[in-house]
Structure formats: C-alpha cells, structure tokens
Amino acid sequence: MRYLWPDYVYTSRGWQRDLLVALGEDGRIAGLQPRFADGVAFTLPEGAVLEPLPGKALLPGFVNVHSHVFQRALRGQAQRPVSGRDTFWSWRQAMYAEAQRLDPERLYTLARATYREMLAAGYTTVGEFHYVHHQPDGQPYSPPNLMAEALLQAAREAGIRLVILLAAYARNDFGQPALKEQRRFCDSSVAAYLERVEALRSQGASVGLAPHSVRAVPEDWLRAIAVYSRQERLPLHIHADEQLAEIESCLAACGCRPLELLARCEVLGPLTTVIHATHADQQELALLASSQASVCLCPTTEGDLGDGIPPYRDFLTQGIPLAIGSDSNTRLDPFEELRWAEYTARLRYGERRVLVAESETSPGAYLLACGCEHGAAALGLESGRLEPGRLADLVAIDLEHPMLQGWTVESLLDSLFFGASAEVVSAVWVAGRQVYCR
Numbered sequence: 001m002r003y004l005w006p007d008y009v010y011t012s013r014g015w016q017r018d019l020l021v022a023l024g025e026d027g028r029i030a031g032l033q034p035r036f037a038d039g040v041a042f043t044l045p046e047g048a049v050l051e052p053l054p055g056k057a058l059l060p061g062f063v064n065v066h067s068h069v070f071q072r073a074l075r076g077q078a079q080r081p082v083s084g085r086d087t088f089w090s091w092r093q094a095m096y097a098e099a100q101r102l103d104p105e106r107l108y109t110l111a112r113a114t115y116r117e118m119l120a121a122g123y124t125t126v127g128e129f130h131y132v133h134h135q136p137d138g139q140p141y142s143p144p145n146l147m148a149e150a151l152l153q154a155a156r157e158a159g160i161r162l163v164i165l166l167a168a169y170a171r172n173d174f175g176q177p178a179l180k181e182q183r184r185f186c187d188s189s190v191a192a193y194l195e196r197v198e199a200l201r202s203q204g205a206s207v208g209l210a211p212h213s214v215r216a217v218p219e220d221w222l223r224a225i226a227v228y229s230r231q232e233r234l235p236l237h238i239h240a241d242e243q244l245a246e247i248e249s250c251l252a253a254c255g256c257r258p259l260e261l262l263a264r265c266e267v268l269g270p271l272t273t274v275i276h277a278t279h280a281d282q283q284e285l286a287l288l289a290s291s292q293a294s295v296c297l298c299p300t301t302e303g304d305l306g307d308g309i310p311p312y313r314d315f316l317t318q319g320i321p322l323a324i325g326s327d328s329n330t331r332l333d334p335f336e337e338l339r340w341a342e343y344t345a346r347l348r349y350g351e352r353r354v355l356v357a358e359s360e361t362s363p364g365a366y367l368l369a370c371g372c373e374h375g376a377a378a379l380g381l382e383s384g385r386l387e388p389g390r391l392a393d394l395v396a397i398d399l400e401h402p403m404l405q406g407w408t409v410e411s412l413l414d415s416l417f418f419g420a421s422a423e424v425v426s427a428v429w430v431a432g433r434q435v436y437c438r
C-alpha cells in the first residue's frame with residue numbers, strides 16, 4: 001500500500017488538509033485517512049510507503065470524454081484558409097484529407113504523443129471516438145480492428161486510461177451513399193460493426209458504442225446499436241445538433257429534429273451521451289432531460305469551428321449532466337476547456353457566473369464536476385471523485401506556481417479555472433501508478 005500525503009485533497013466535502021490518500025494494489029483508492037488525529041500522526045501499516053507531496057493539492061483526474069486523436073495533426077494547419085468562406089464543412093475537407101493519410105503506424109505514433117500530451121495536461125482518461133477503421137478504399141485490414149488496436153497500444157504505452165468509442169458509419173447523409181473519402185469509416189452492415197465491437201471487447205478493451213450521427217447512420221442501425229448498448233450496459237455516444245445544416249436535412253428527410261429522431265429510435269437513455277447539442281431546441285432538451293442522457297461539450301473545438309454557443313442555462317435548469325471533450329485536439333487543457341464553457345455561457349446570456357452548482361456561489365465546483373465526475377459517468381467509469389473504492393486516477397496541482405499566487409482554500413477552484421492553465425499540473429496517476437511528473 002502507498003499513501004500520498006499532499007497539503008490538500010479535494011473530496012465531496014471540499015478541500016481537506018493533511019489527508020492521506022491510500023492507493024490499493026487493485027488500482028483503486030483504498031481509503032482516505034487523516035494524517036493526524038489529536039496531534040498524533042497516523043501509524044502506517046507495516047510495509048506501507050508514505051509519499052509526502054509538499055506544496056501540492058490533489059484533484060481527481062480529468063476525463064476527456066470526446067477525442068478524435070488523429071485530428072491533432074491538423075493543429076495550426078486547419079487554421080489556414082480552405083475556401084473563400086470557411087465553415088465547419090470546409091474544415092471537414094481538411095480533416096478528411098488527413099484521415100486519408102492515416103495508416104496503423106502513423107495513427108499509433110500520433111496517438112501515443114497526443115495521449116502523453118493529454119496526461120501532462122491532467123486528463124487521465126480519454127474517450128476516443130474512433131471512426132477511421134478500414135483501408136482507404138474501404139477494405140478491412142486484417143485483423144479488422146487493426147486501427148483500433150493501434151490506439152489501444154498507444155494508450156497503454158502512454159499510460160492513459162482509454163475507452164474506445166467505436167464509431168458506426170454507413171453513409172454521407174440521409175439517402176446518400178458514402179463519399180469516396182468516407183469509405184474507410186464505413187462497415188458493410190450493422191452486424192459487421194457489432195462483430196468488431198465484440199472482437200475488441202473479447203480482447204479486454206473498454207468499449208463504447210458510437211453511431212457517428214443521424215446523418216451517417218440509418219434508423220435501423222441506430223435501433224440495433226441502442227438495443228445492444230442496453231443489453232450489454234455499454235455507453236453510447238453520438239454527435240447531434242452541432243450544425244444547423246444537419247438539423248435541416250434531418251427535418252427534410254424524417255420530419256423531425258435529430259434528438260427527436262434519436263428518441264424515436266430509442267437511442268436516448270441514461271447510457272447515452274450526446275456530443276455538442278449546440279442547437280438543441282426546447283423540445284429536444286426536454287427529451288434529453290427525461291431520458292437522463294448526458295451532453296458532452298467541446299468548447300474550444302466548437303469555438304474553433306464556429307459551431308455556435310450551446311444552451312448552457314437550459315442544460316443546467318433541466319438537470320442535464322455536462323461533460324467535456326477536447327474533440328479536435330487543437331488545444332489540450334482541461335482548465336481552458338472548462339473556462340471556455342463558462343465564458344461562452346456568459347457571452348450568450350450577458351451575465352456572469354452561469355455554470356454554478358446549486359449549493360455553491362461560484363463556478364469552480366461545478367466546472368470540476370463537469371471535468372471529472374460527469375465525464376467518468378458518461379464513459380461508464382468509477383472515477384471522477386476522490387473517495388474509497390473509486391479508480392485511483394489523480395492529478396497533483398502545484399500550489400506554489402506563480403499563476404496561483406494569492407490562492408485561498410475558498411478561492412482555489414476558481415483560481416484554477418479562471419487564472420491557470422495545465423502548466424500547474426505537476427504529477428499524474430492512473431490506476432494508482434504515476435504516469436507523469438513535471
């Protein structure tokens with residue numbers, strides 16, 4: 001058994017001073033133990049190791065719910081003009097060109113470096129929404145999950161916890177076959193897709209279902225994948241309502257909006273996470289709330305792509321849990337990602353302090369819950385909080401970093417989310433094993 005002894009630990013009761021975090025052999029938190037009782041130091045069990053962390057505070061590791069790791073290659077590149085008036089759709093052309101260049105080796109190299117960058121930023125888990133499955137002409141590799149296996153290998157070597165959200169893809173849009181550059185995303189049938197899901201699960205990988213979007217996946221696939229998700233208790237993630245054009249084509253083809261279509265196909269439920277939901281209307285938000293689905297926001301990517309500002313206040317008042325994702329991986333910093341959520345919400349409503357938990361007066365605690373606990377729930381993981389029995393995924397914050405100068409126990413979370421970057425992360429543990437140290 002090892003005991004971490006930082007200055008402060010953030011628990012469900014807020015910041016606690018001189019608390020020992022016991023790391024069990026099983027990769028979970030074995031216990032939280034005051035270092036001193038009545039001025040007397042706790043006697044460690046025989047053979048236990050004490051690791052003092054002076055000047056540090058421990059937080060749960062951040063959960064990056066939505067990543068397309070290969071898009072890291074577009075950082076800086078995709079900011080250049082693609083057309084006269086660039087939008088999400090012209091960005092997508094640049095992204096497809098990069099997707100065409102991928103092979104298992106390139107994907108592995110890119111993913112390993114990017115997962116290391118995520119760890120250094122304080123993300124201990126990544127939900128990898130993976131859709132570049134097959135050879136560029138659409139022929140499966142042998143074995144058919146070769147690309148997914150490259151990601152699993154990269155995550156193992158980097159030391160990050162990975163949930164692979166295996167994407168299902170069938171077509172370009174309602175009633176339109178896949179474009180040439182989409183062929184490598186597509187499976188021949190939903191049965192072939194679910195076979196690949198089963199194959200990955202039999203290798204011991206953490207897997208989630210990820211029908212790409214209502215554009216890319218027909219109704220019969222959506223229904224079959226939703227049934228499988230419920231039967232096997234696996235998370236189901238899907239992009240929806242990111243772009244107005246998607247909503248228009250859904251209305252034209254199906255007579256309803258994307259989240260209404262998902263409700264009709266019985267896709268929405270407590271295992272479901274909708275990515276973006278930027279343009280969800282009141283009826284769609286009510287469907288999300290009543291089904292207990294979550295929403296994953298990707299504020300830096302949504303800003304980069306000009307998607308729009310999501311209806312934050314409605315998410316909060318309807319009790320819809322929010323998580324975050326780095327999505328295109330142009331920026332990897334959970335503090336910045338969460339700051340952007342609050343700041344864009346302020347810009348939308350013309351008010352300050354929008355993302356505030358009921359029991360709080362400032363956003364820090366709610367932003368932390370979005371970054372950790374809600375993200376863990378969206379990926380079906382027992383992490384996201386520092387309490388006995390949870391996965392021992394932790395980050396240490398350097399309290400002596402100049403960015404945090406002047407912090408107090410009352411202001412520390414807000415100092416982190418409004419005044420700091422991932423530079424303040426000094427060490428990271430995944431499953432109790434230290435995987436990063438500055």
Ligand SMILES: [Zn+2]
Binds near residue numbers: 066
């Ligand atoms: Zn995405």
